[in-house]
Amino acid sequence: MKNQKRRSWAEPFKIKMVEPLKMTTKHQRETALKEAGFNTFLLRSEDVYIDLLTDSGTNAMSENQWAGLMLGDEAYAGSRNYFHLEDAVRKYYGYKYLVPTHQGRGAEHLISKIMIKPGDFIPGNMYFTTTRLHQELAGGTFVDVIIDAAHNPSNTNPFKGNIDLQKLEDLIKKVGAKKIPYVSIAGTVNMAGGQPFSMKNLKQLRELTNKHGIKIVFDATRAIENAYFIKTRETGYQDKNIAEILFEMCSHTDGATMSAKKDLLVNIGGFLALNDWDAFEEARNLVVVYEGLHTYGGLAGRDMEAMARGIEEAVMFDHIRARIGQVEYVGNKLLEEDVPIVEPIGGHAIFLDTKRFFPHMPQIEFPAQTLAAEIYLDSGVRTMERGIVSAGRNKETGDHYYPKLELVRLTFPRRVYTQAHCDVATESIIDVYERRNTIKGLKMIYEPKYLRFFQARFEKL
Ligand SMILES: Cc1ncc(COP(=O)(O)O)c(C=O)c1O
DSSP, X not given: OOOOOOOSOOOSOOOOSOOXXXXXXXXXXXXXXXXXXXXXXXXXXXXXXXXXXXXXXXXXXXXXXXXXXXXXXXXXXXXXXXXXXXXXXXXXXXXXXXXEXXXXXXXXXHHHHHHOOTTOEEEESSOOHHHHHHHHHTTOEEEEOBOGGGGOTTOOOTTTTOBOHHHHHHHHHHHOGGGOOXXXXXXXXXXXXXXXXXXXXXXXXXXXXXXXXXXXEEEGGGHHHHHHHHHHHSTTOTTSOHHHHHHHHHHTSSEEEEXXXXXXXXXSOEEEEESOHHHHHHHHHHHHHHTSOTTTTTOOHHHHHHHHHHHHHHTOHHHHXXXXXXXXXXHHHHHHTTXXXXXXXXXXXXXXXXXHHOTTSOGGGOHHHHHHHHHHHHHSEEOEEESHHHHOBOTTTOOBOOOSOOEEEEEOOTTOOOHHHHHHHHHHHHHHHHTGGGOOOEEEEEOOSSSGGGTOEEEEO
16 A cells, blocks of 8 residues: 555544454355345345444444443333433533434434425435435425535535525525425535535525524434534634534524434434424424334433433544544545545545446446445445435436435444454455456346335346
């Protein structure tokens, strides 16, 4: 390798308990991949060596969180862990009212049902799979209003998660503000490569939406990672701490959905947080139908305790620097070898730009799905497709969406893997890159109706 630079800092924790990993042979991986229909979601985790499928629910909890599990109050109603979580959400996110849910999509379901009427439009800074599906199931139409730069993997704008306010104004003019219940804004936009929005953009969005009486719902799943980028990239925020930036971000929005399985360092959990009493009342009532009583929302008391403790740890600067630093380390190593990735390097993952990786492969041969399968075959490293398969089909025309971004995501669980694991994963990708011209695409042989990327099956062409 050209330039073997090492990081000059280490993680702010040490390892207390270990989980053995299984090493597999190429033959075993070939069999496993065929059985999984070339879909990394369908592999058994015991056949995976280094699991970079997702950062969702795959984090290592701290000793303090594990200790909190023992203090789970498993009362059906009014668990003390609910009140602890409510206090932590109020303190760090600043919203008045809390409804716990089993995970992020539970909160998305509730907010979509409460706020969207059939025929409404929901603008957002690029779609997220479950978020958009719940908006559509409620009768709404998602409209992408992210800046154009977000669709260009080589554009190095530091805030590619920003909303294009002109696109939003155009939509308001076209359909009328009454048909836009809220703007959906996500921190470190997952589908754009983990790219943040700036505080300046959020403030401008607040001004524009206030003018038209439109609400803002924040997908706060990775809000803390977004806050880190604001601190390190946006003028005027260097001297603020992560908690202050997080609080300020939330103060410009009306409510938030949360998949706590990411930022909040837990294995399960989520919530809906709101400032408006009427919306909260409805959410608190609906949650009983779909998740569980409003003081547990599908979670055990111990899960809520782990989440409350996770919030405190997640906003620590040393933690977030190490978390994002690990992703940067891998990204920089790949860039040194000219492997095409989305730039700037994102918060939770490295995204391989498959259109440049496999220029010979048309999008209908599922290049990102192919690459994720090849990486697994090479080394047992599991990654995930974020391209045409994830994008699904247009609900009007039935045709595939052909997203500009055809990506493979290497997602880093928090506090789980060492620098040596990162090196192994990087070397495998470089090996696959070196023989990229010999690799053939896939055809889809089974397509489920909803969120097809989870269960679709493929065959080699
Ligand atoms: C940005 C974003 N929003 C929402 C969700 C949905 O959350 P969950 O998987 O907890 O239902 C996810 C999870 O993958 C996500 O990354």
